[in-house]
Amino acid sequence: MKRLNPSLVAGGVIVGVIVLMALVSFVWTPYDATLVTPASRLLKPSWSHWFGTDKFGRDVLSQIMVGSRTTLFVGVVAVGVAAVIGVPLGILAAMVRRWSSEVIMRANDLLLAFPALLLAIMFGAVFGASTLTAMVAIGIASVPGFARVIRSGALQVMRTEYVLAARAAGRRPWPIAVRHVLPNVTSLITVQASVSFAIAVLAEAALSFLGYGTPPPTPSWGRMLQESQEFLFSAPRLAIFPGVAIAIAVLGFNLLGDGLRDRFDPKLEDRR
């Protein structure tokens, strides 16, 4: 029985709470998150509005709750895109001849020169800003991380005796990749997914803040921050709530990633 490490527990709890909040928001929020009530604009936190209201009189807590859906949705799709492209690419790079592998990894490195934000702004310029372009851009920008990590893991698996045996028995590369390599890199995929999720949350927040992410009226933490900017002097709390939500979400996924990494590779535990 492995001892639970604090990062894993803390990360798991934070991520769990965010997922729960998103699920609850489907059936219940204190108020309709998009309901504009001019009479109750810029209210301070109180019993009826725990986090106060914004410039349109919308309940901030309800927006934070519904905003968690946006955050998780973007994260899941972006990480999905990255994994679907990056994992096969990494395994392929580990299995092909040396120079083909070199070409794949160089192309992969080249993608690193296009960070998520830059890619998303380019996508926004060409296709118009939307949640979809943001998710795809963040996903593509996260491919190099997956490909790199999975390749190094897959290279180790390729040197194991059971893979050598399978090759000696005349198994073709494709079944080896699916039957032997993929199952043995799932722990790496899980860790990378958690780390990429944190990056996706950050990128989505930054993009919505710049106006290239989720368009209104769908609540998004990044856009709440952007809308709060004109009230920094009169109502700084409008920036604090979504800001803290973003930071906690990123912290949660980072801790979860660290915790998972320690769990799958106990040798590393000491280093974190």
Place this chain on the structure above:
Amino acid sequence: MILRLIERAAVFLVSLAVSSVLVFAFMAVLPGDPARVALGVNASDQAVAELRRQFGLDRPLPTQYFDWLGGLLHGDLGTSYVSKVAIGPQVFDRLQVTLWLVVAGMVIALVVAVPAGTVMAARHRKVSGFALSAVSQVGVAVPAFLAGILLIVVFAVKLGWLPANGWTPPAQDPGMFLKQLILPALSLGLVQGAVLTRYVRSAVLDVLREDYLRTARAKGLRPFQALWRHGLRNAAVPVVTVLGLQLATLLIGAVVVERVFVIPGLGSLLLDGVSNRDLLLVQDVVMVLVLAVLLVNFIVDLLYVALDPRLRTAS
């Protein structure tokens, strides 16, 4: 060593060429044509055709690409389809502003990360090391633009010590320049510092386990003396690599931070270009940013060879 340098330079040049094709191709697959985009939907077909001819958009794509590339190599970034103003000087002016931010942010990140990371490693089983680790974990989770907003709330709104936004060129008013630089540079630097701290910590921890450090301790050096004399240079190799990657992150982070602090840098130019549908401007700025990222990676590769003697002799 020479062979290695040539190899790195070749990789850099090929990457640059491929990314220029990518950037150009991406902008060329646009659903609309740039001339119509620039003139608006109500423009007559004749006016659009005229603009296309004027900017050479009626020529085959490969010709347009090589023309653009040739211009870039000569420092000529072309003329905006929308404002009809030369793009090169604008990019150059804005780049200087952004570089101030990036360099100041990097300096702050280093000043924070090297001591904090070293202490965290040296005391990693003690409460102080753990506390610093926790602080850095939180720092990593805060995006630069959020840090910027929080810093504005504290230092501009509550305390009134520093201006909330704006930009003054250093030549015009050095005092005001510094005042306005502090908050944006801090928001970039503190966040990057938190990330860097974790790498410094793990690099120093690796060095602490080395035999030569145990020997140094056995000679009677105190832990920090041993680290200072024998450890830090060895710990520098992985840290420099991360530093390079971080410079790229800082450059992109500056795009958002410029928005928060209303600073007329490259990021603002890019975002204005996107909202004005000024596609050649967007294409140029993206290319400049990509060039900067690739150039930094190339320099890091060179530093890597310079710092690690084993890499020099290996080839």
